[in-house]
Amino acid sequence: MNLLTALARLLIFPGLLFCVPAAWFFLWVERKSVALMQGRIGPPFMQPFYDFVKLLGKDTPDRPGIVGLLMRLWPLLAVASTAGAVALLPVLPAYGGFQGDLILLLALLEVPPICIIAAGFSSRSIFSEIGSAREAALTVSYNVVFLLAILSIAAAQHTFRLDALAHLPPSPLLWLGIIALVICLPAKLHINPFSLPNAEQEIYSGPIIEYSGPELAMWELSHGLEWVAATGLVATLVAPQIGTWWLAAIVFVLLCCGLVVLLAAVAAATARIAIDNTVRFYWQCTLVFAVLVVSSAILMRFRS
Amino acid sequence: MKALDRLMCTCRRRSPWLFHMNSGSCNGCDIELVAAITPRYDAEQLGVQLEGSPRHADILCITGPVTRNAVGAIETVYGQVLNPKAVVAIGSCPATTNVFIDSRTIDGPLDKHIPVDVFVPGCPPRPDAIIQGIVKAATILAERAASPSPPEAPKPEAAPEVQA
Ligand code: SF4
Numbered sequence: 001m002n003l004l005t006a007l008a009r010l011l012i013f014p015g016l017l018f019c020v021p022a023a024w025f026f027l028w029v030e031r032k033s034v035a036l037m038q039g040r041i042g043p044p045f046m047q048p049f050y051d052f053v054k055l056l057g058k059d060t061p062d063r064p065g066i067v068g069l070l071m072r073l074w075p076l077l078a079v080a081s082t083a084g085a086v087a088l089l090p091v092l093p094a095y096g097g098f099q100g101d102l103i104l105l106l107a108l109l110e111v112p113p114i115c116i117i118a119a120g121f122s123s124r125s126i127f128s129e130i131g132s133a134r135e136a137a138l139t140v141s142y143n144v145v146f147l148l149a150i151l152s153i154a155a156a157q158h159t160f161r162l163d164a165l166a167h168l169p170p171s172p173l174l175w176l177g178i179i180a181l182v183i184c185l186p187a188k189l190h191i192n193p194f195s196l197p198n199a200e201q202e203i204y205s206g207p208i209i210e211y212s213g214p215e216l217a218m219w220e221l222s223h224g225l226e227w228v229a230a231t232g233l234v235a236t237l238v239a240p241q242i243g244t245w246w247l248a249a250i251v252f253v254l255l256c257c258g259l260v261v262l263l264a265a266v267a268a269a270t271a272r273i274a275i276d277n278t279v280r281f282y283w284q285c286t287l288v289f290a291v292l293v294v295s296s297a298i299l300m301r302f303r304s
Numbered sequence: 305m306k307a308l309d310r311l312m313c314t315c316r317r318r319s320p321w322l323f324h325m326n327s328g329s330c331n332g333c334d335i336e337l338v339a340a341i342t343p344r345y346d347a348e349q350l351g352v353q354l355e356g357s358p359r360h361a362d363i364l365c366i367t368g369p370v371t372r373n374a375v376g377a378i379e380t381v382y383g384q385v386l387n388p389k390a391v392v393a394i395g396s397c398p399a400t401t402n403v404f405i406d407s408r409t410i411d412g413p414l415d416k417h418i419p420v421d422v423f424v425p426g427c428p429p430r431p432d433a434i435i436q437g438i439v440k441a442a443t444i445l446a447e448r449a450a451s452p453s454p455p456e457a458p459k460p461e462a463a464p465e466v467q468a
Contacts, residue, residue, distance in 0.1 A: 031348070040346035044318070047351055053315040054362070059386040061359070204356035212359040212386050 015087035022253075023224025024048040026231070026260050030191075033264040048224065055217035061210075067122055074119040075211070075218035081111035082225035089232045090163035102160040106150065109229060112222055113139045113188075116197070120207025131206020134275055135197035141282035142187040142194075145289055149180035152297035153237070166236045173296045178237055180289045185230050185263055187282070189223075193270040194278055231259040313446045316362070316388065319351040320442040323361035325381055327414070329368030332428040333395035337365060340431035340438075347435050350442075358384040363441050365434075369397035369404040370412035382418045388448055390421040390441040394434055399423045421445075 011017060027048040035042025063071060085108035113135060120132030154160055156173055168174055187194040198206040208219050235255035242248040273281075326334055341347045341354055355361045358381050370378065382391070391414075396402040398414035414420055421444050424437035 035343075035346070035348060038343040040343045041349050042346070043348050043351060047319070050315040050319040050351060051321075053312060054319045057312045057316065058362075058388070061386065205360065209357040210359055216360060 019086040019228050022228045026227040027224045029260045030264045033261050034268045037268045052217050056214050058213035060213040070122045074115040075215050078112040078115040078222035079218050081108045082229050084108050085229045089236050090166040116207045123210035127203040128207045128209045130203050131197045141279045142184045144286045145180050146184040149177040152293040153177040156297045156300040167241050192267040193273045195272050231256040317442050317446040320363050321353045321355045321361050322363050322365050323358045324365045327368035327374035328371035333367035336428045340434045345431045361385050364391045367394045369401040369410050370414050372411045390445045392422045392437050392441045393420045394424050396427045
């Protein structure tokens with residue numbers, strides 16, 4: 001293991017230097033593709049960057065005491081953990097460097113929803129509390145499918161090492177798992193039809209209603225990073241095995257973009273559905289996928 | 305430093321986020337404001353976004369002739385929008401109280417209560433005019449932030465406790 005490659009992975013690709021511009025780029029791709037589907041021109045290429053810098057230059061309200069401290073802490077925690085999750089993705093084929101572990105990746109991906117729930121409850125507005133409660137209900141329902149899918153892929157291969165999982169040969173079980181993951185992504189990214197926690201027209205942007213200025217900028221950034229991490233996770237599982245590092249990087253970025261456009265199309269074509277329907281949908285999915293994925297994982301284990 | 309300030313100016317000009325507030329309007333202006341952000345007029349090209357919370361907004365868009373009930377709400381919401389901020393008064397009502405003039409339930413016009421940066425006249429104004437007003441307000445916002453001393457602005461207040 002080489003310290004230099006490890007640092008390069010954490011700080012450059014797919015770490016910090018890549019993932020922050022990629023977060024802005026994916027936010028733009030999402031907004032632009034929705035705009036194109038509605039027959040309009042849509043935001044300029046630099047729009048998420050403009051929004052971010054503008055928010056950095058705004059004031060924040062004075063919030064004394066522990067509540068103020070906590071409210072400042074949650075968005076930072078969300079950004080840090082998502083950036084860490086992106087850096088763990090085994091995009092480049094070279095062995096060595098920082099070898100990630102699936103359990104660490106899943107734990108890091110789970111931190112932002114927890115931060116959003118906590119942020120909503122610490123801001124003590126009734127709208128943010130409703131948003132947090134919805135986020136909590138949503139997280140509990142989609143995570144069962146999400147975790148089952150990933151863990152059964154891992155269990156069938158007898159490994160939790162990320163770079164081993166990235167190079168799995170395509171199998172029905174892998175595709176089943178990937179479909180389950182993609183079904184969970186709209187809920188994980190809070191886009192239509194599962195945009196309940198931040199429903200603008202009903203509860204005024206939900207848990208982050210009280211945030212402003214640099215803190216809101218951090219939430220926007222963490223949202224963008226969640227796009228990168230979630231689509232990147234699926235892309236690494238789908239990506240074919242490629243020896244050259246730059247080709248691997250290009251394939252990774254293209255796959256992510258394709259996934260972003262697909263999710264944006266789903267978001268543009270659907271309307272928000274109510275919380276009880278959402279929860280019921282995910283629990284029904286859970287039933288189907290749980291039976292399918294777990295039984296095929298057991299089968300594959302016996303066969304191998 | 306100069307370059308950073310210029311960058312901040314551009315970003316403020318290119319990303320106006322709106323908060324829409326109705327101070328007793330007849331709903332004509334509100335419909336036109338909503339029309340301005342529909343696909344037909346596509347204000348998102350200019351970075352315009354309608355926000356749900358005044359905390360997120362840069363530009364406060366107020367419609368209506370300011371009824372007596374609305375005065376307190378306007379002052380609260382104006383305080384909740386954080387600096388730098390601008391106010392756009394949409395329609396003839398907030399400028400002059402329009403057809404509601406001399407009504408005893410009206411306490412207008414709007415600039416009696418908060419400083420207004422741009423008036424968009426019309427009853428109701430066309431969506432194009434509203435977009436132009438918003439762009440003008442965004443330019444004012446960028447210039448104001450660039451000048452060393454911002455004009456008097458009340459300190460943002462804490463959010464009012466909402467009783468469940
Ligand atoms: S300006 Fe005209 S359309 Fe607008 S609120 Fe007043 S009366 Fe209604």
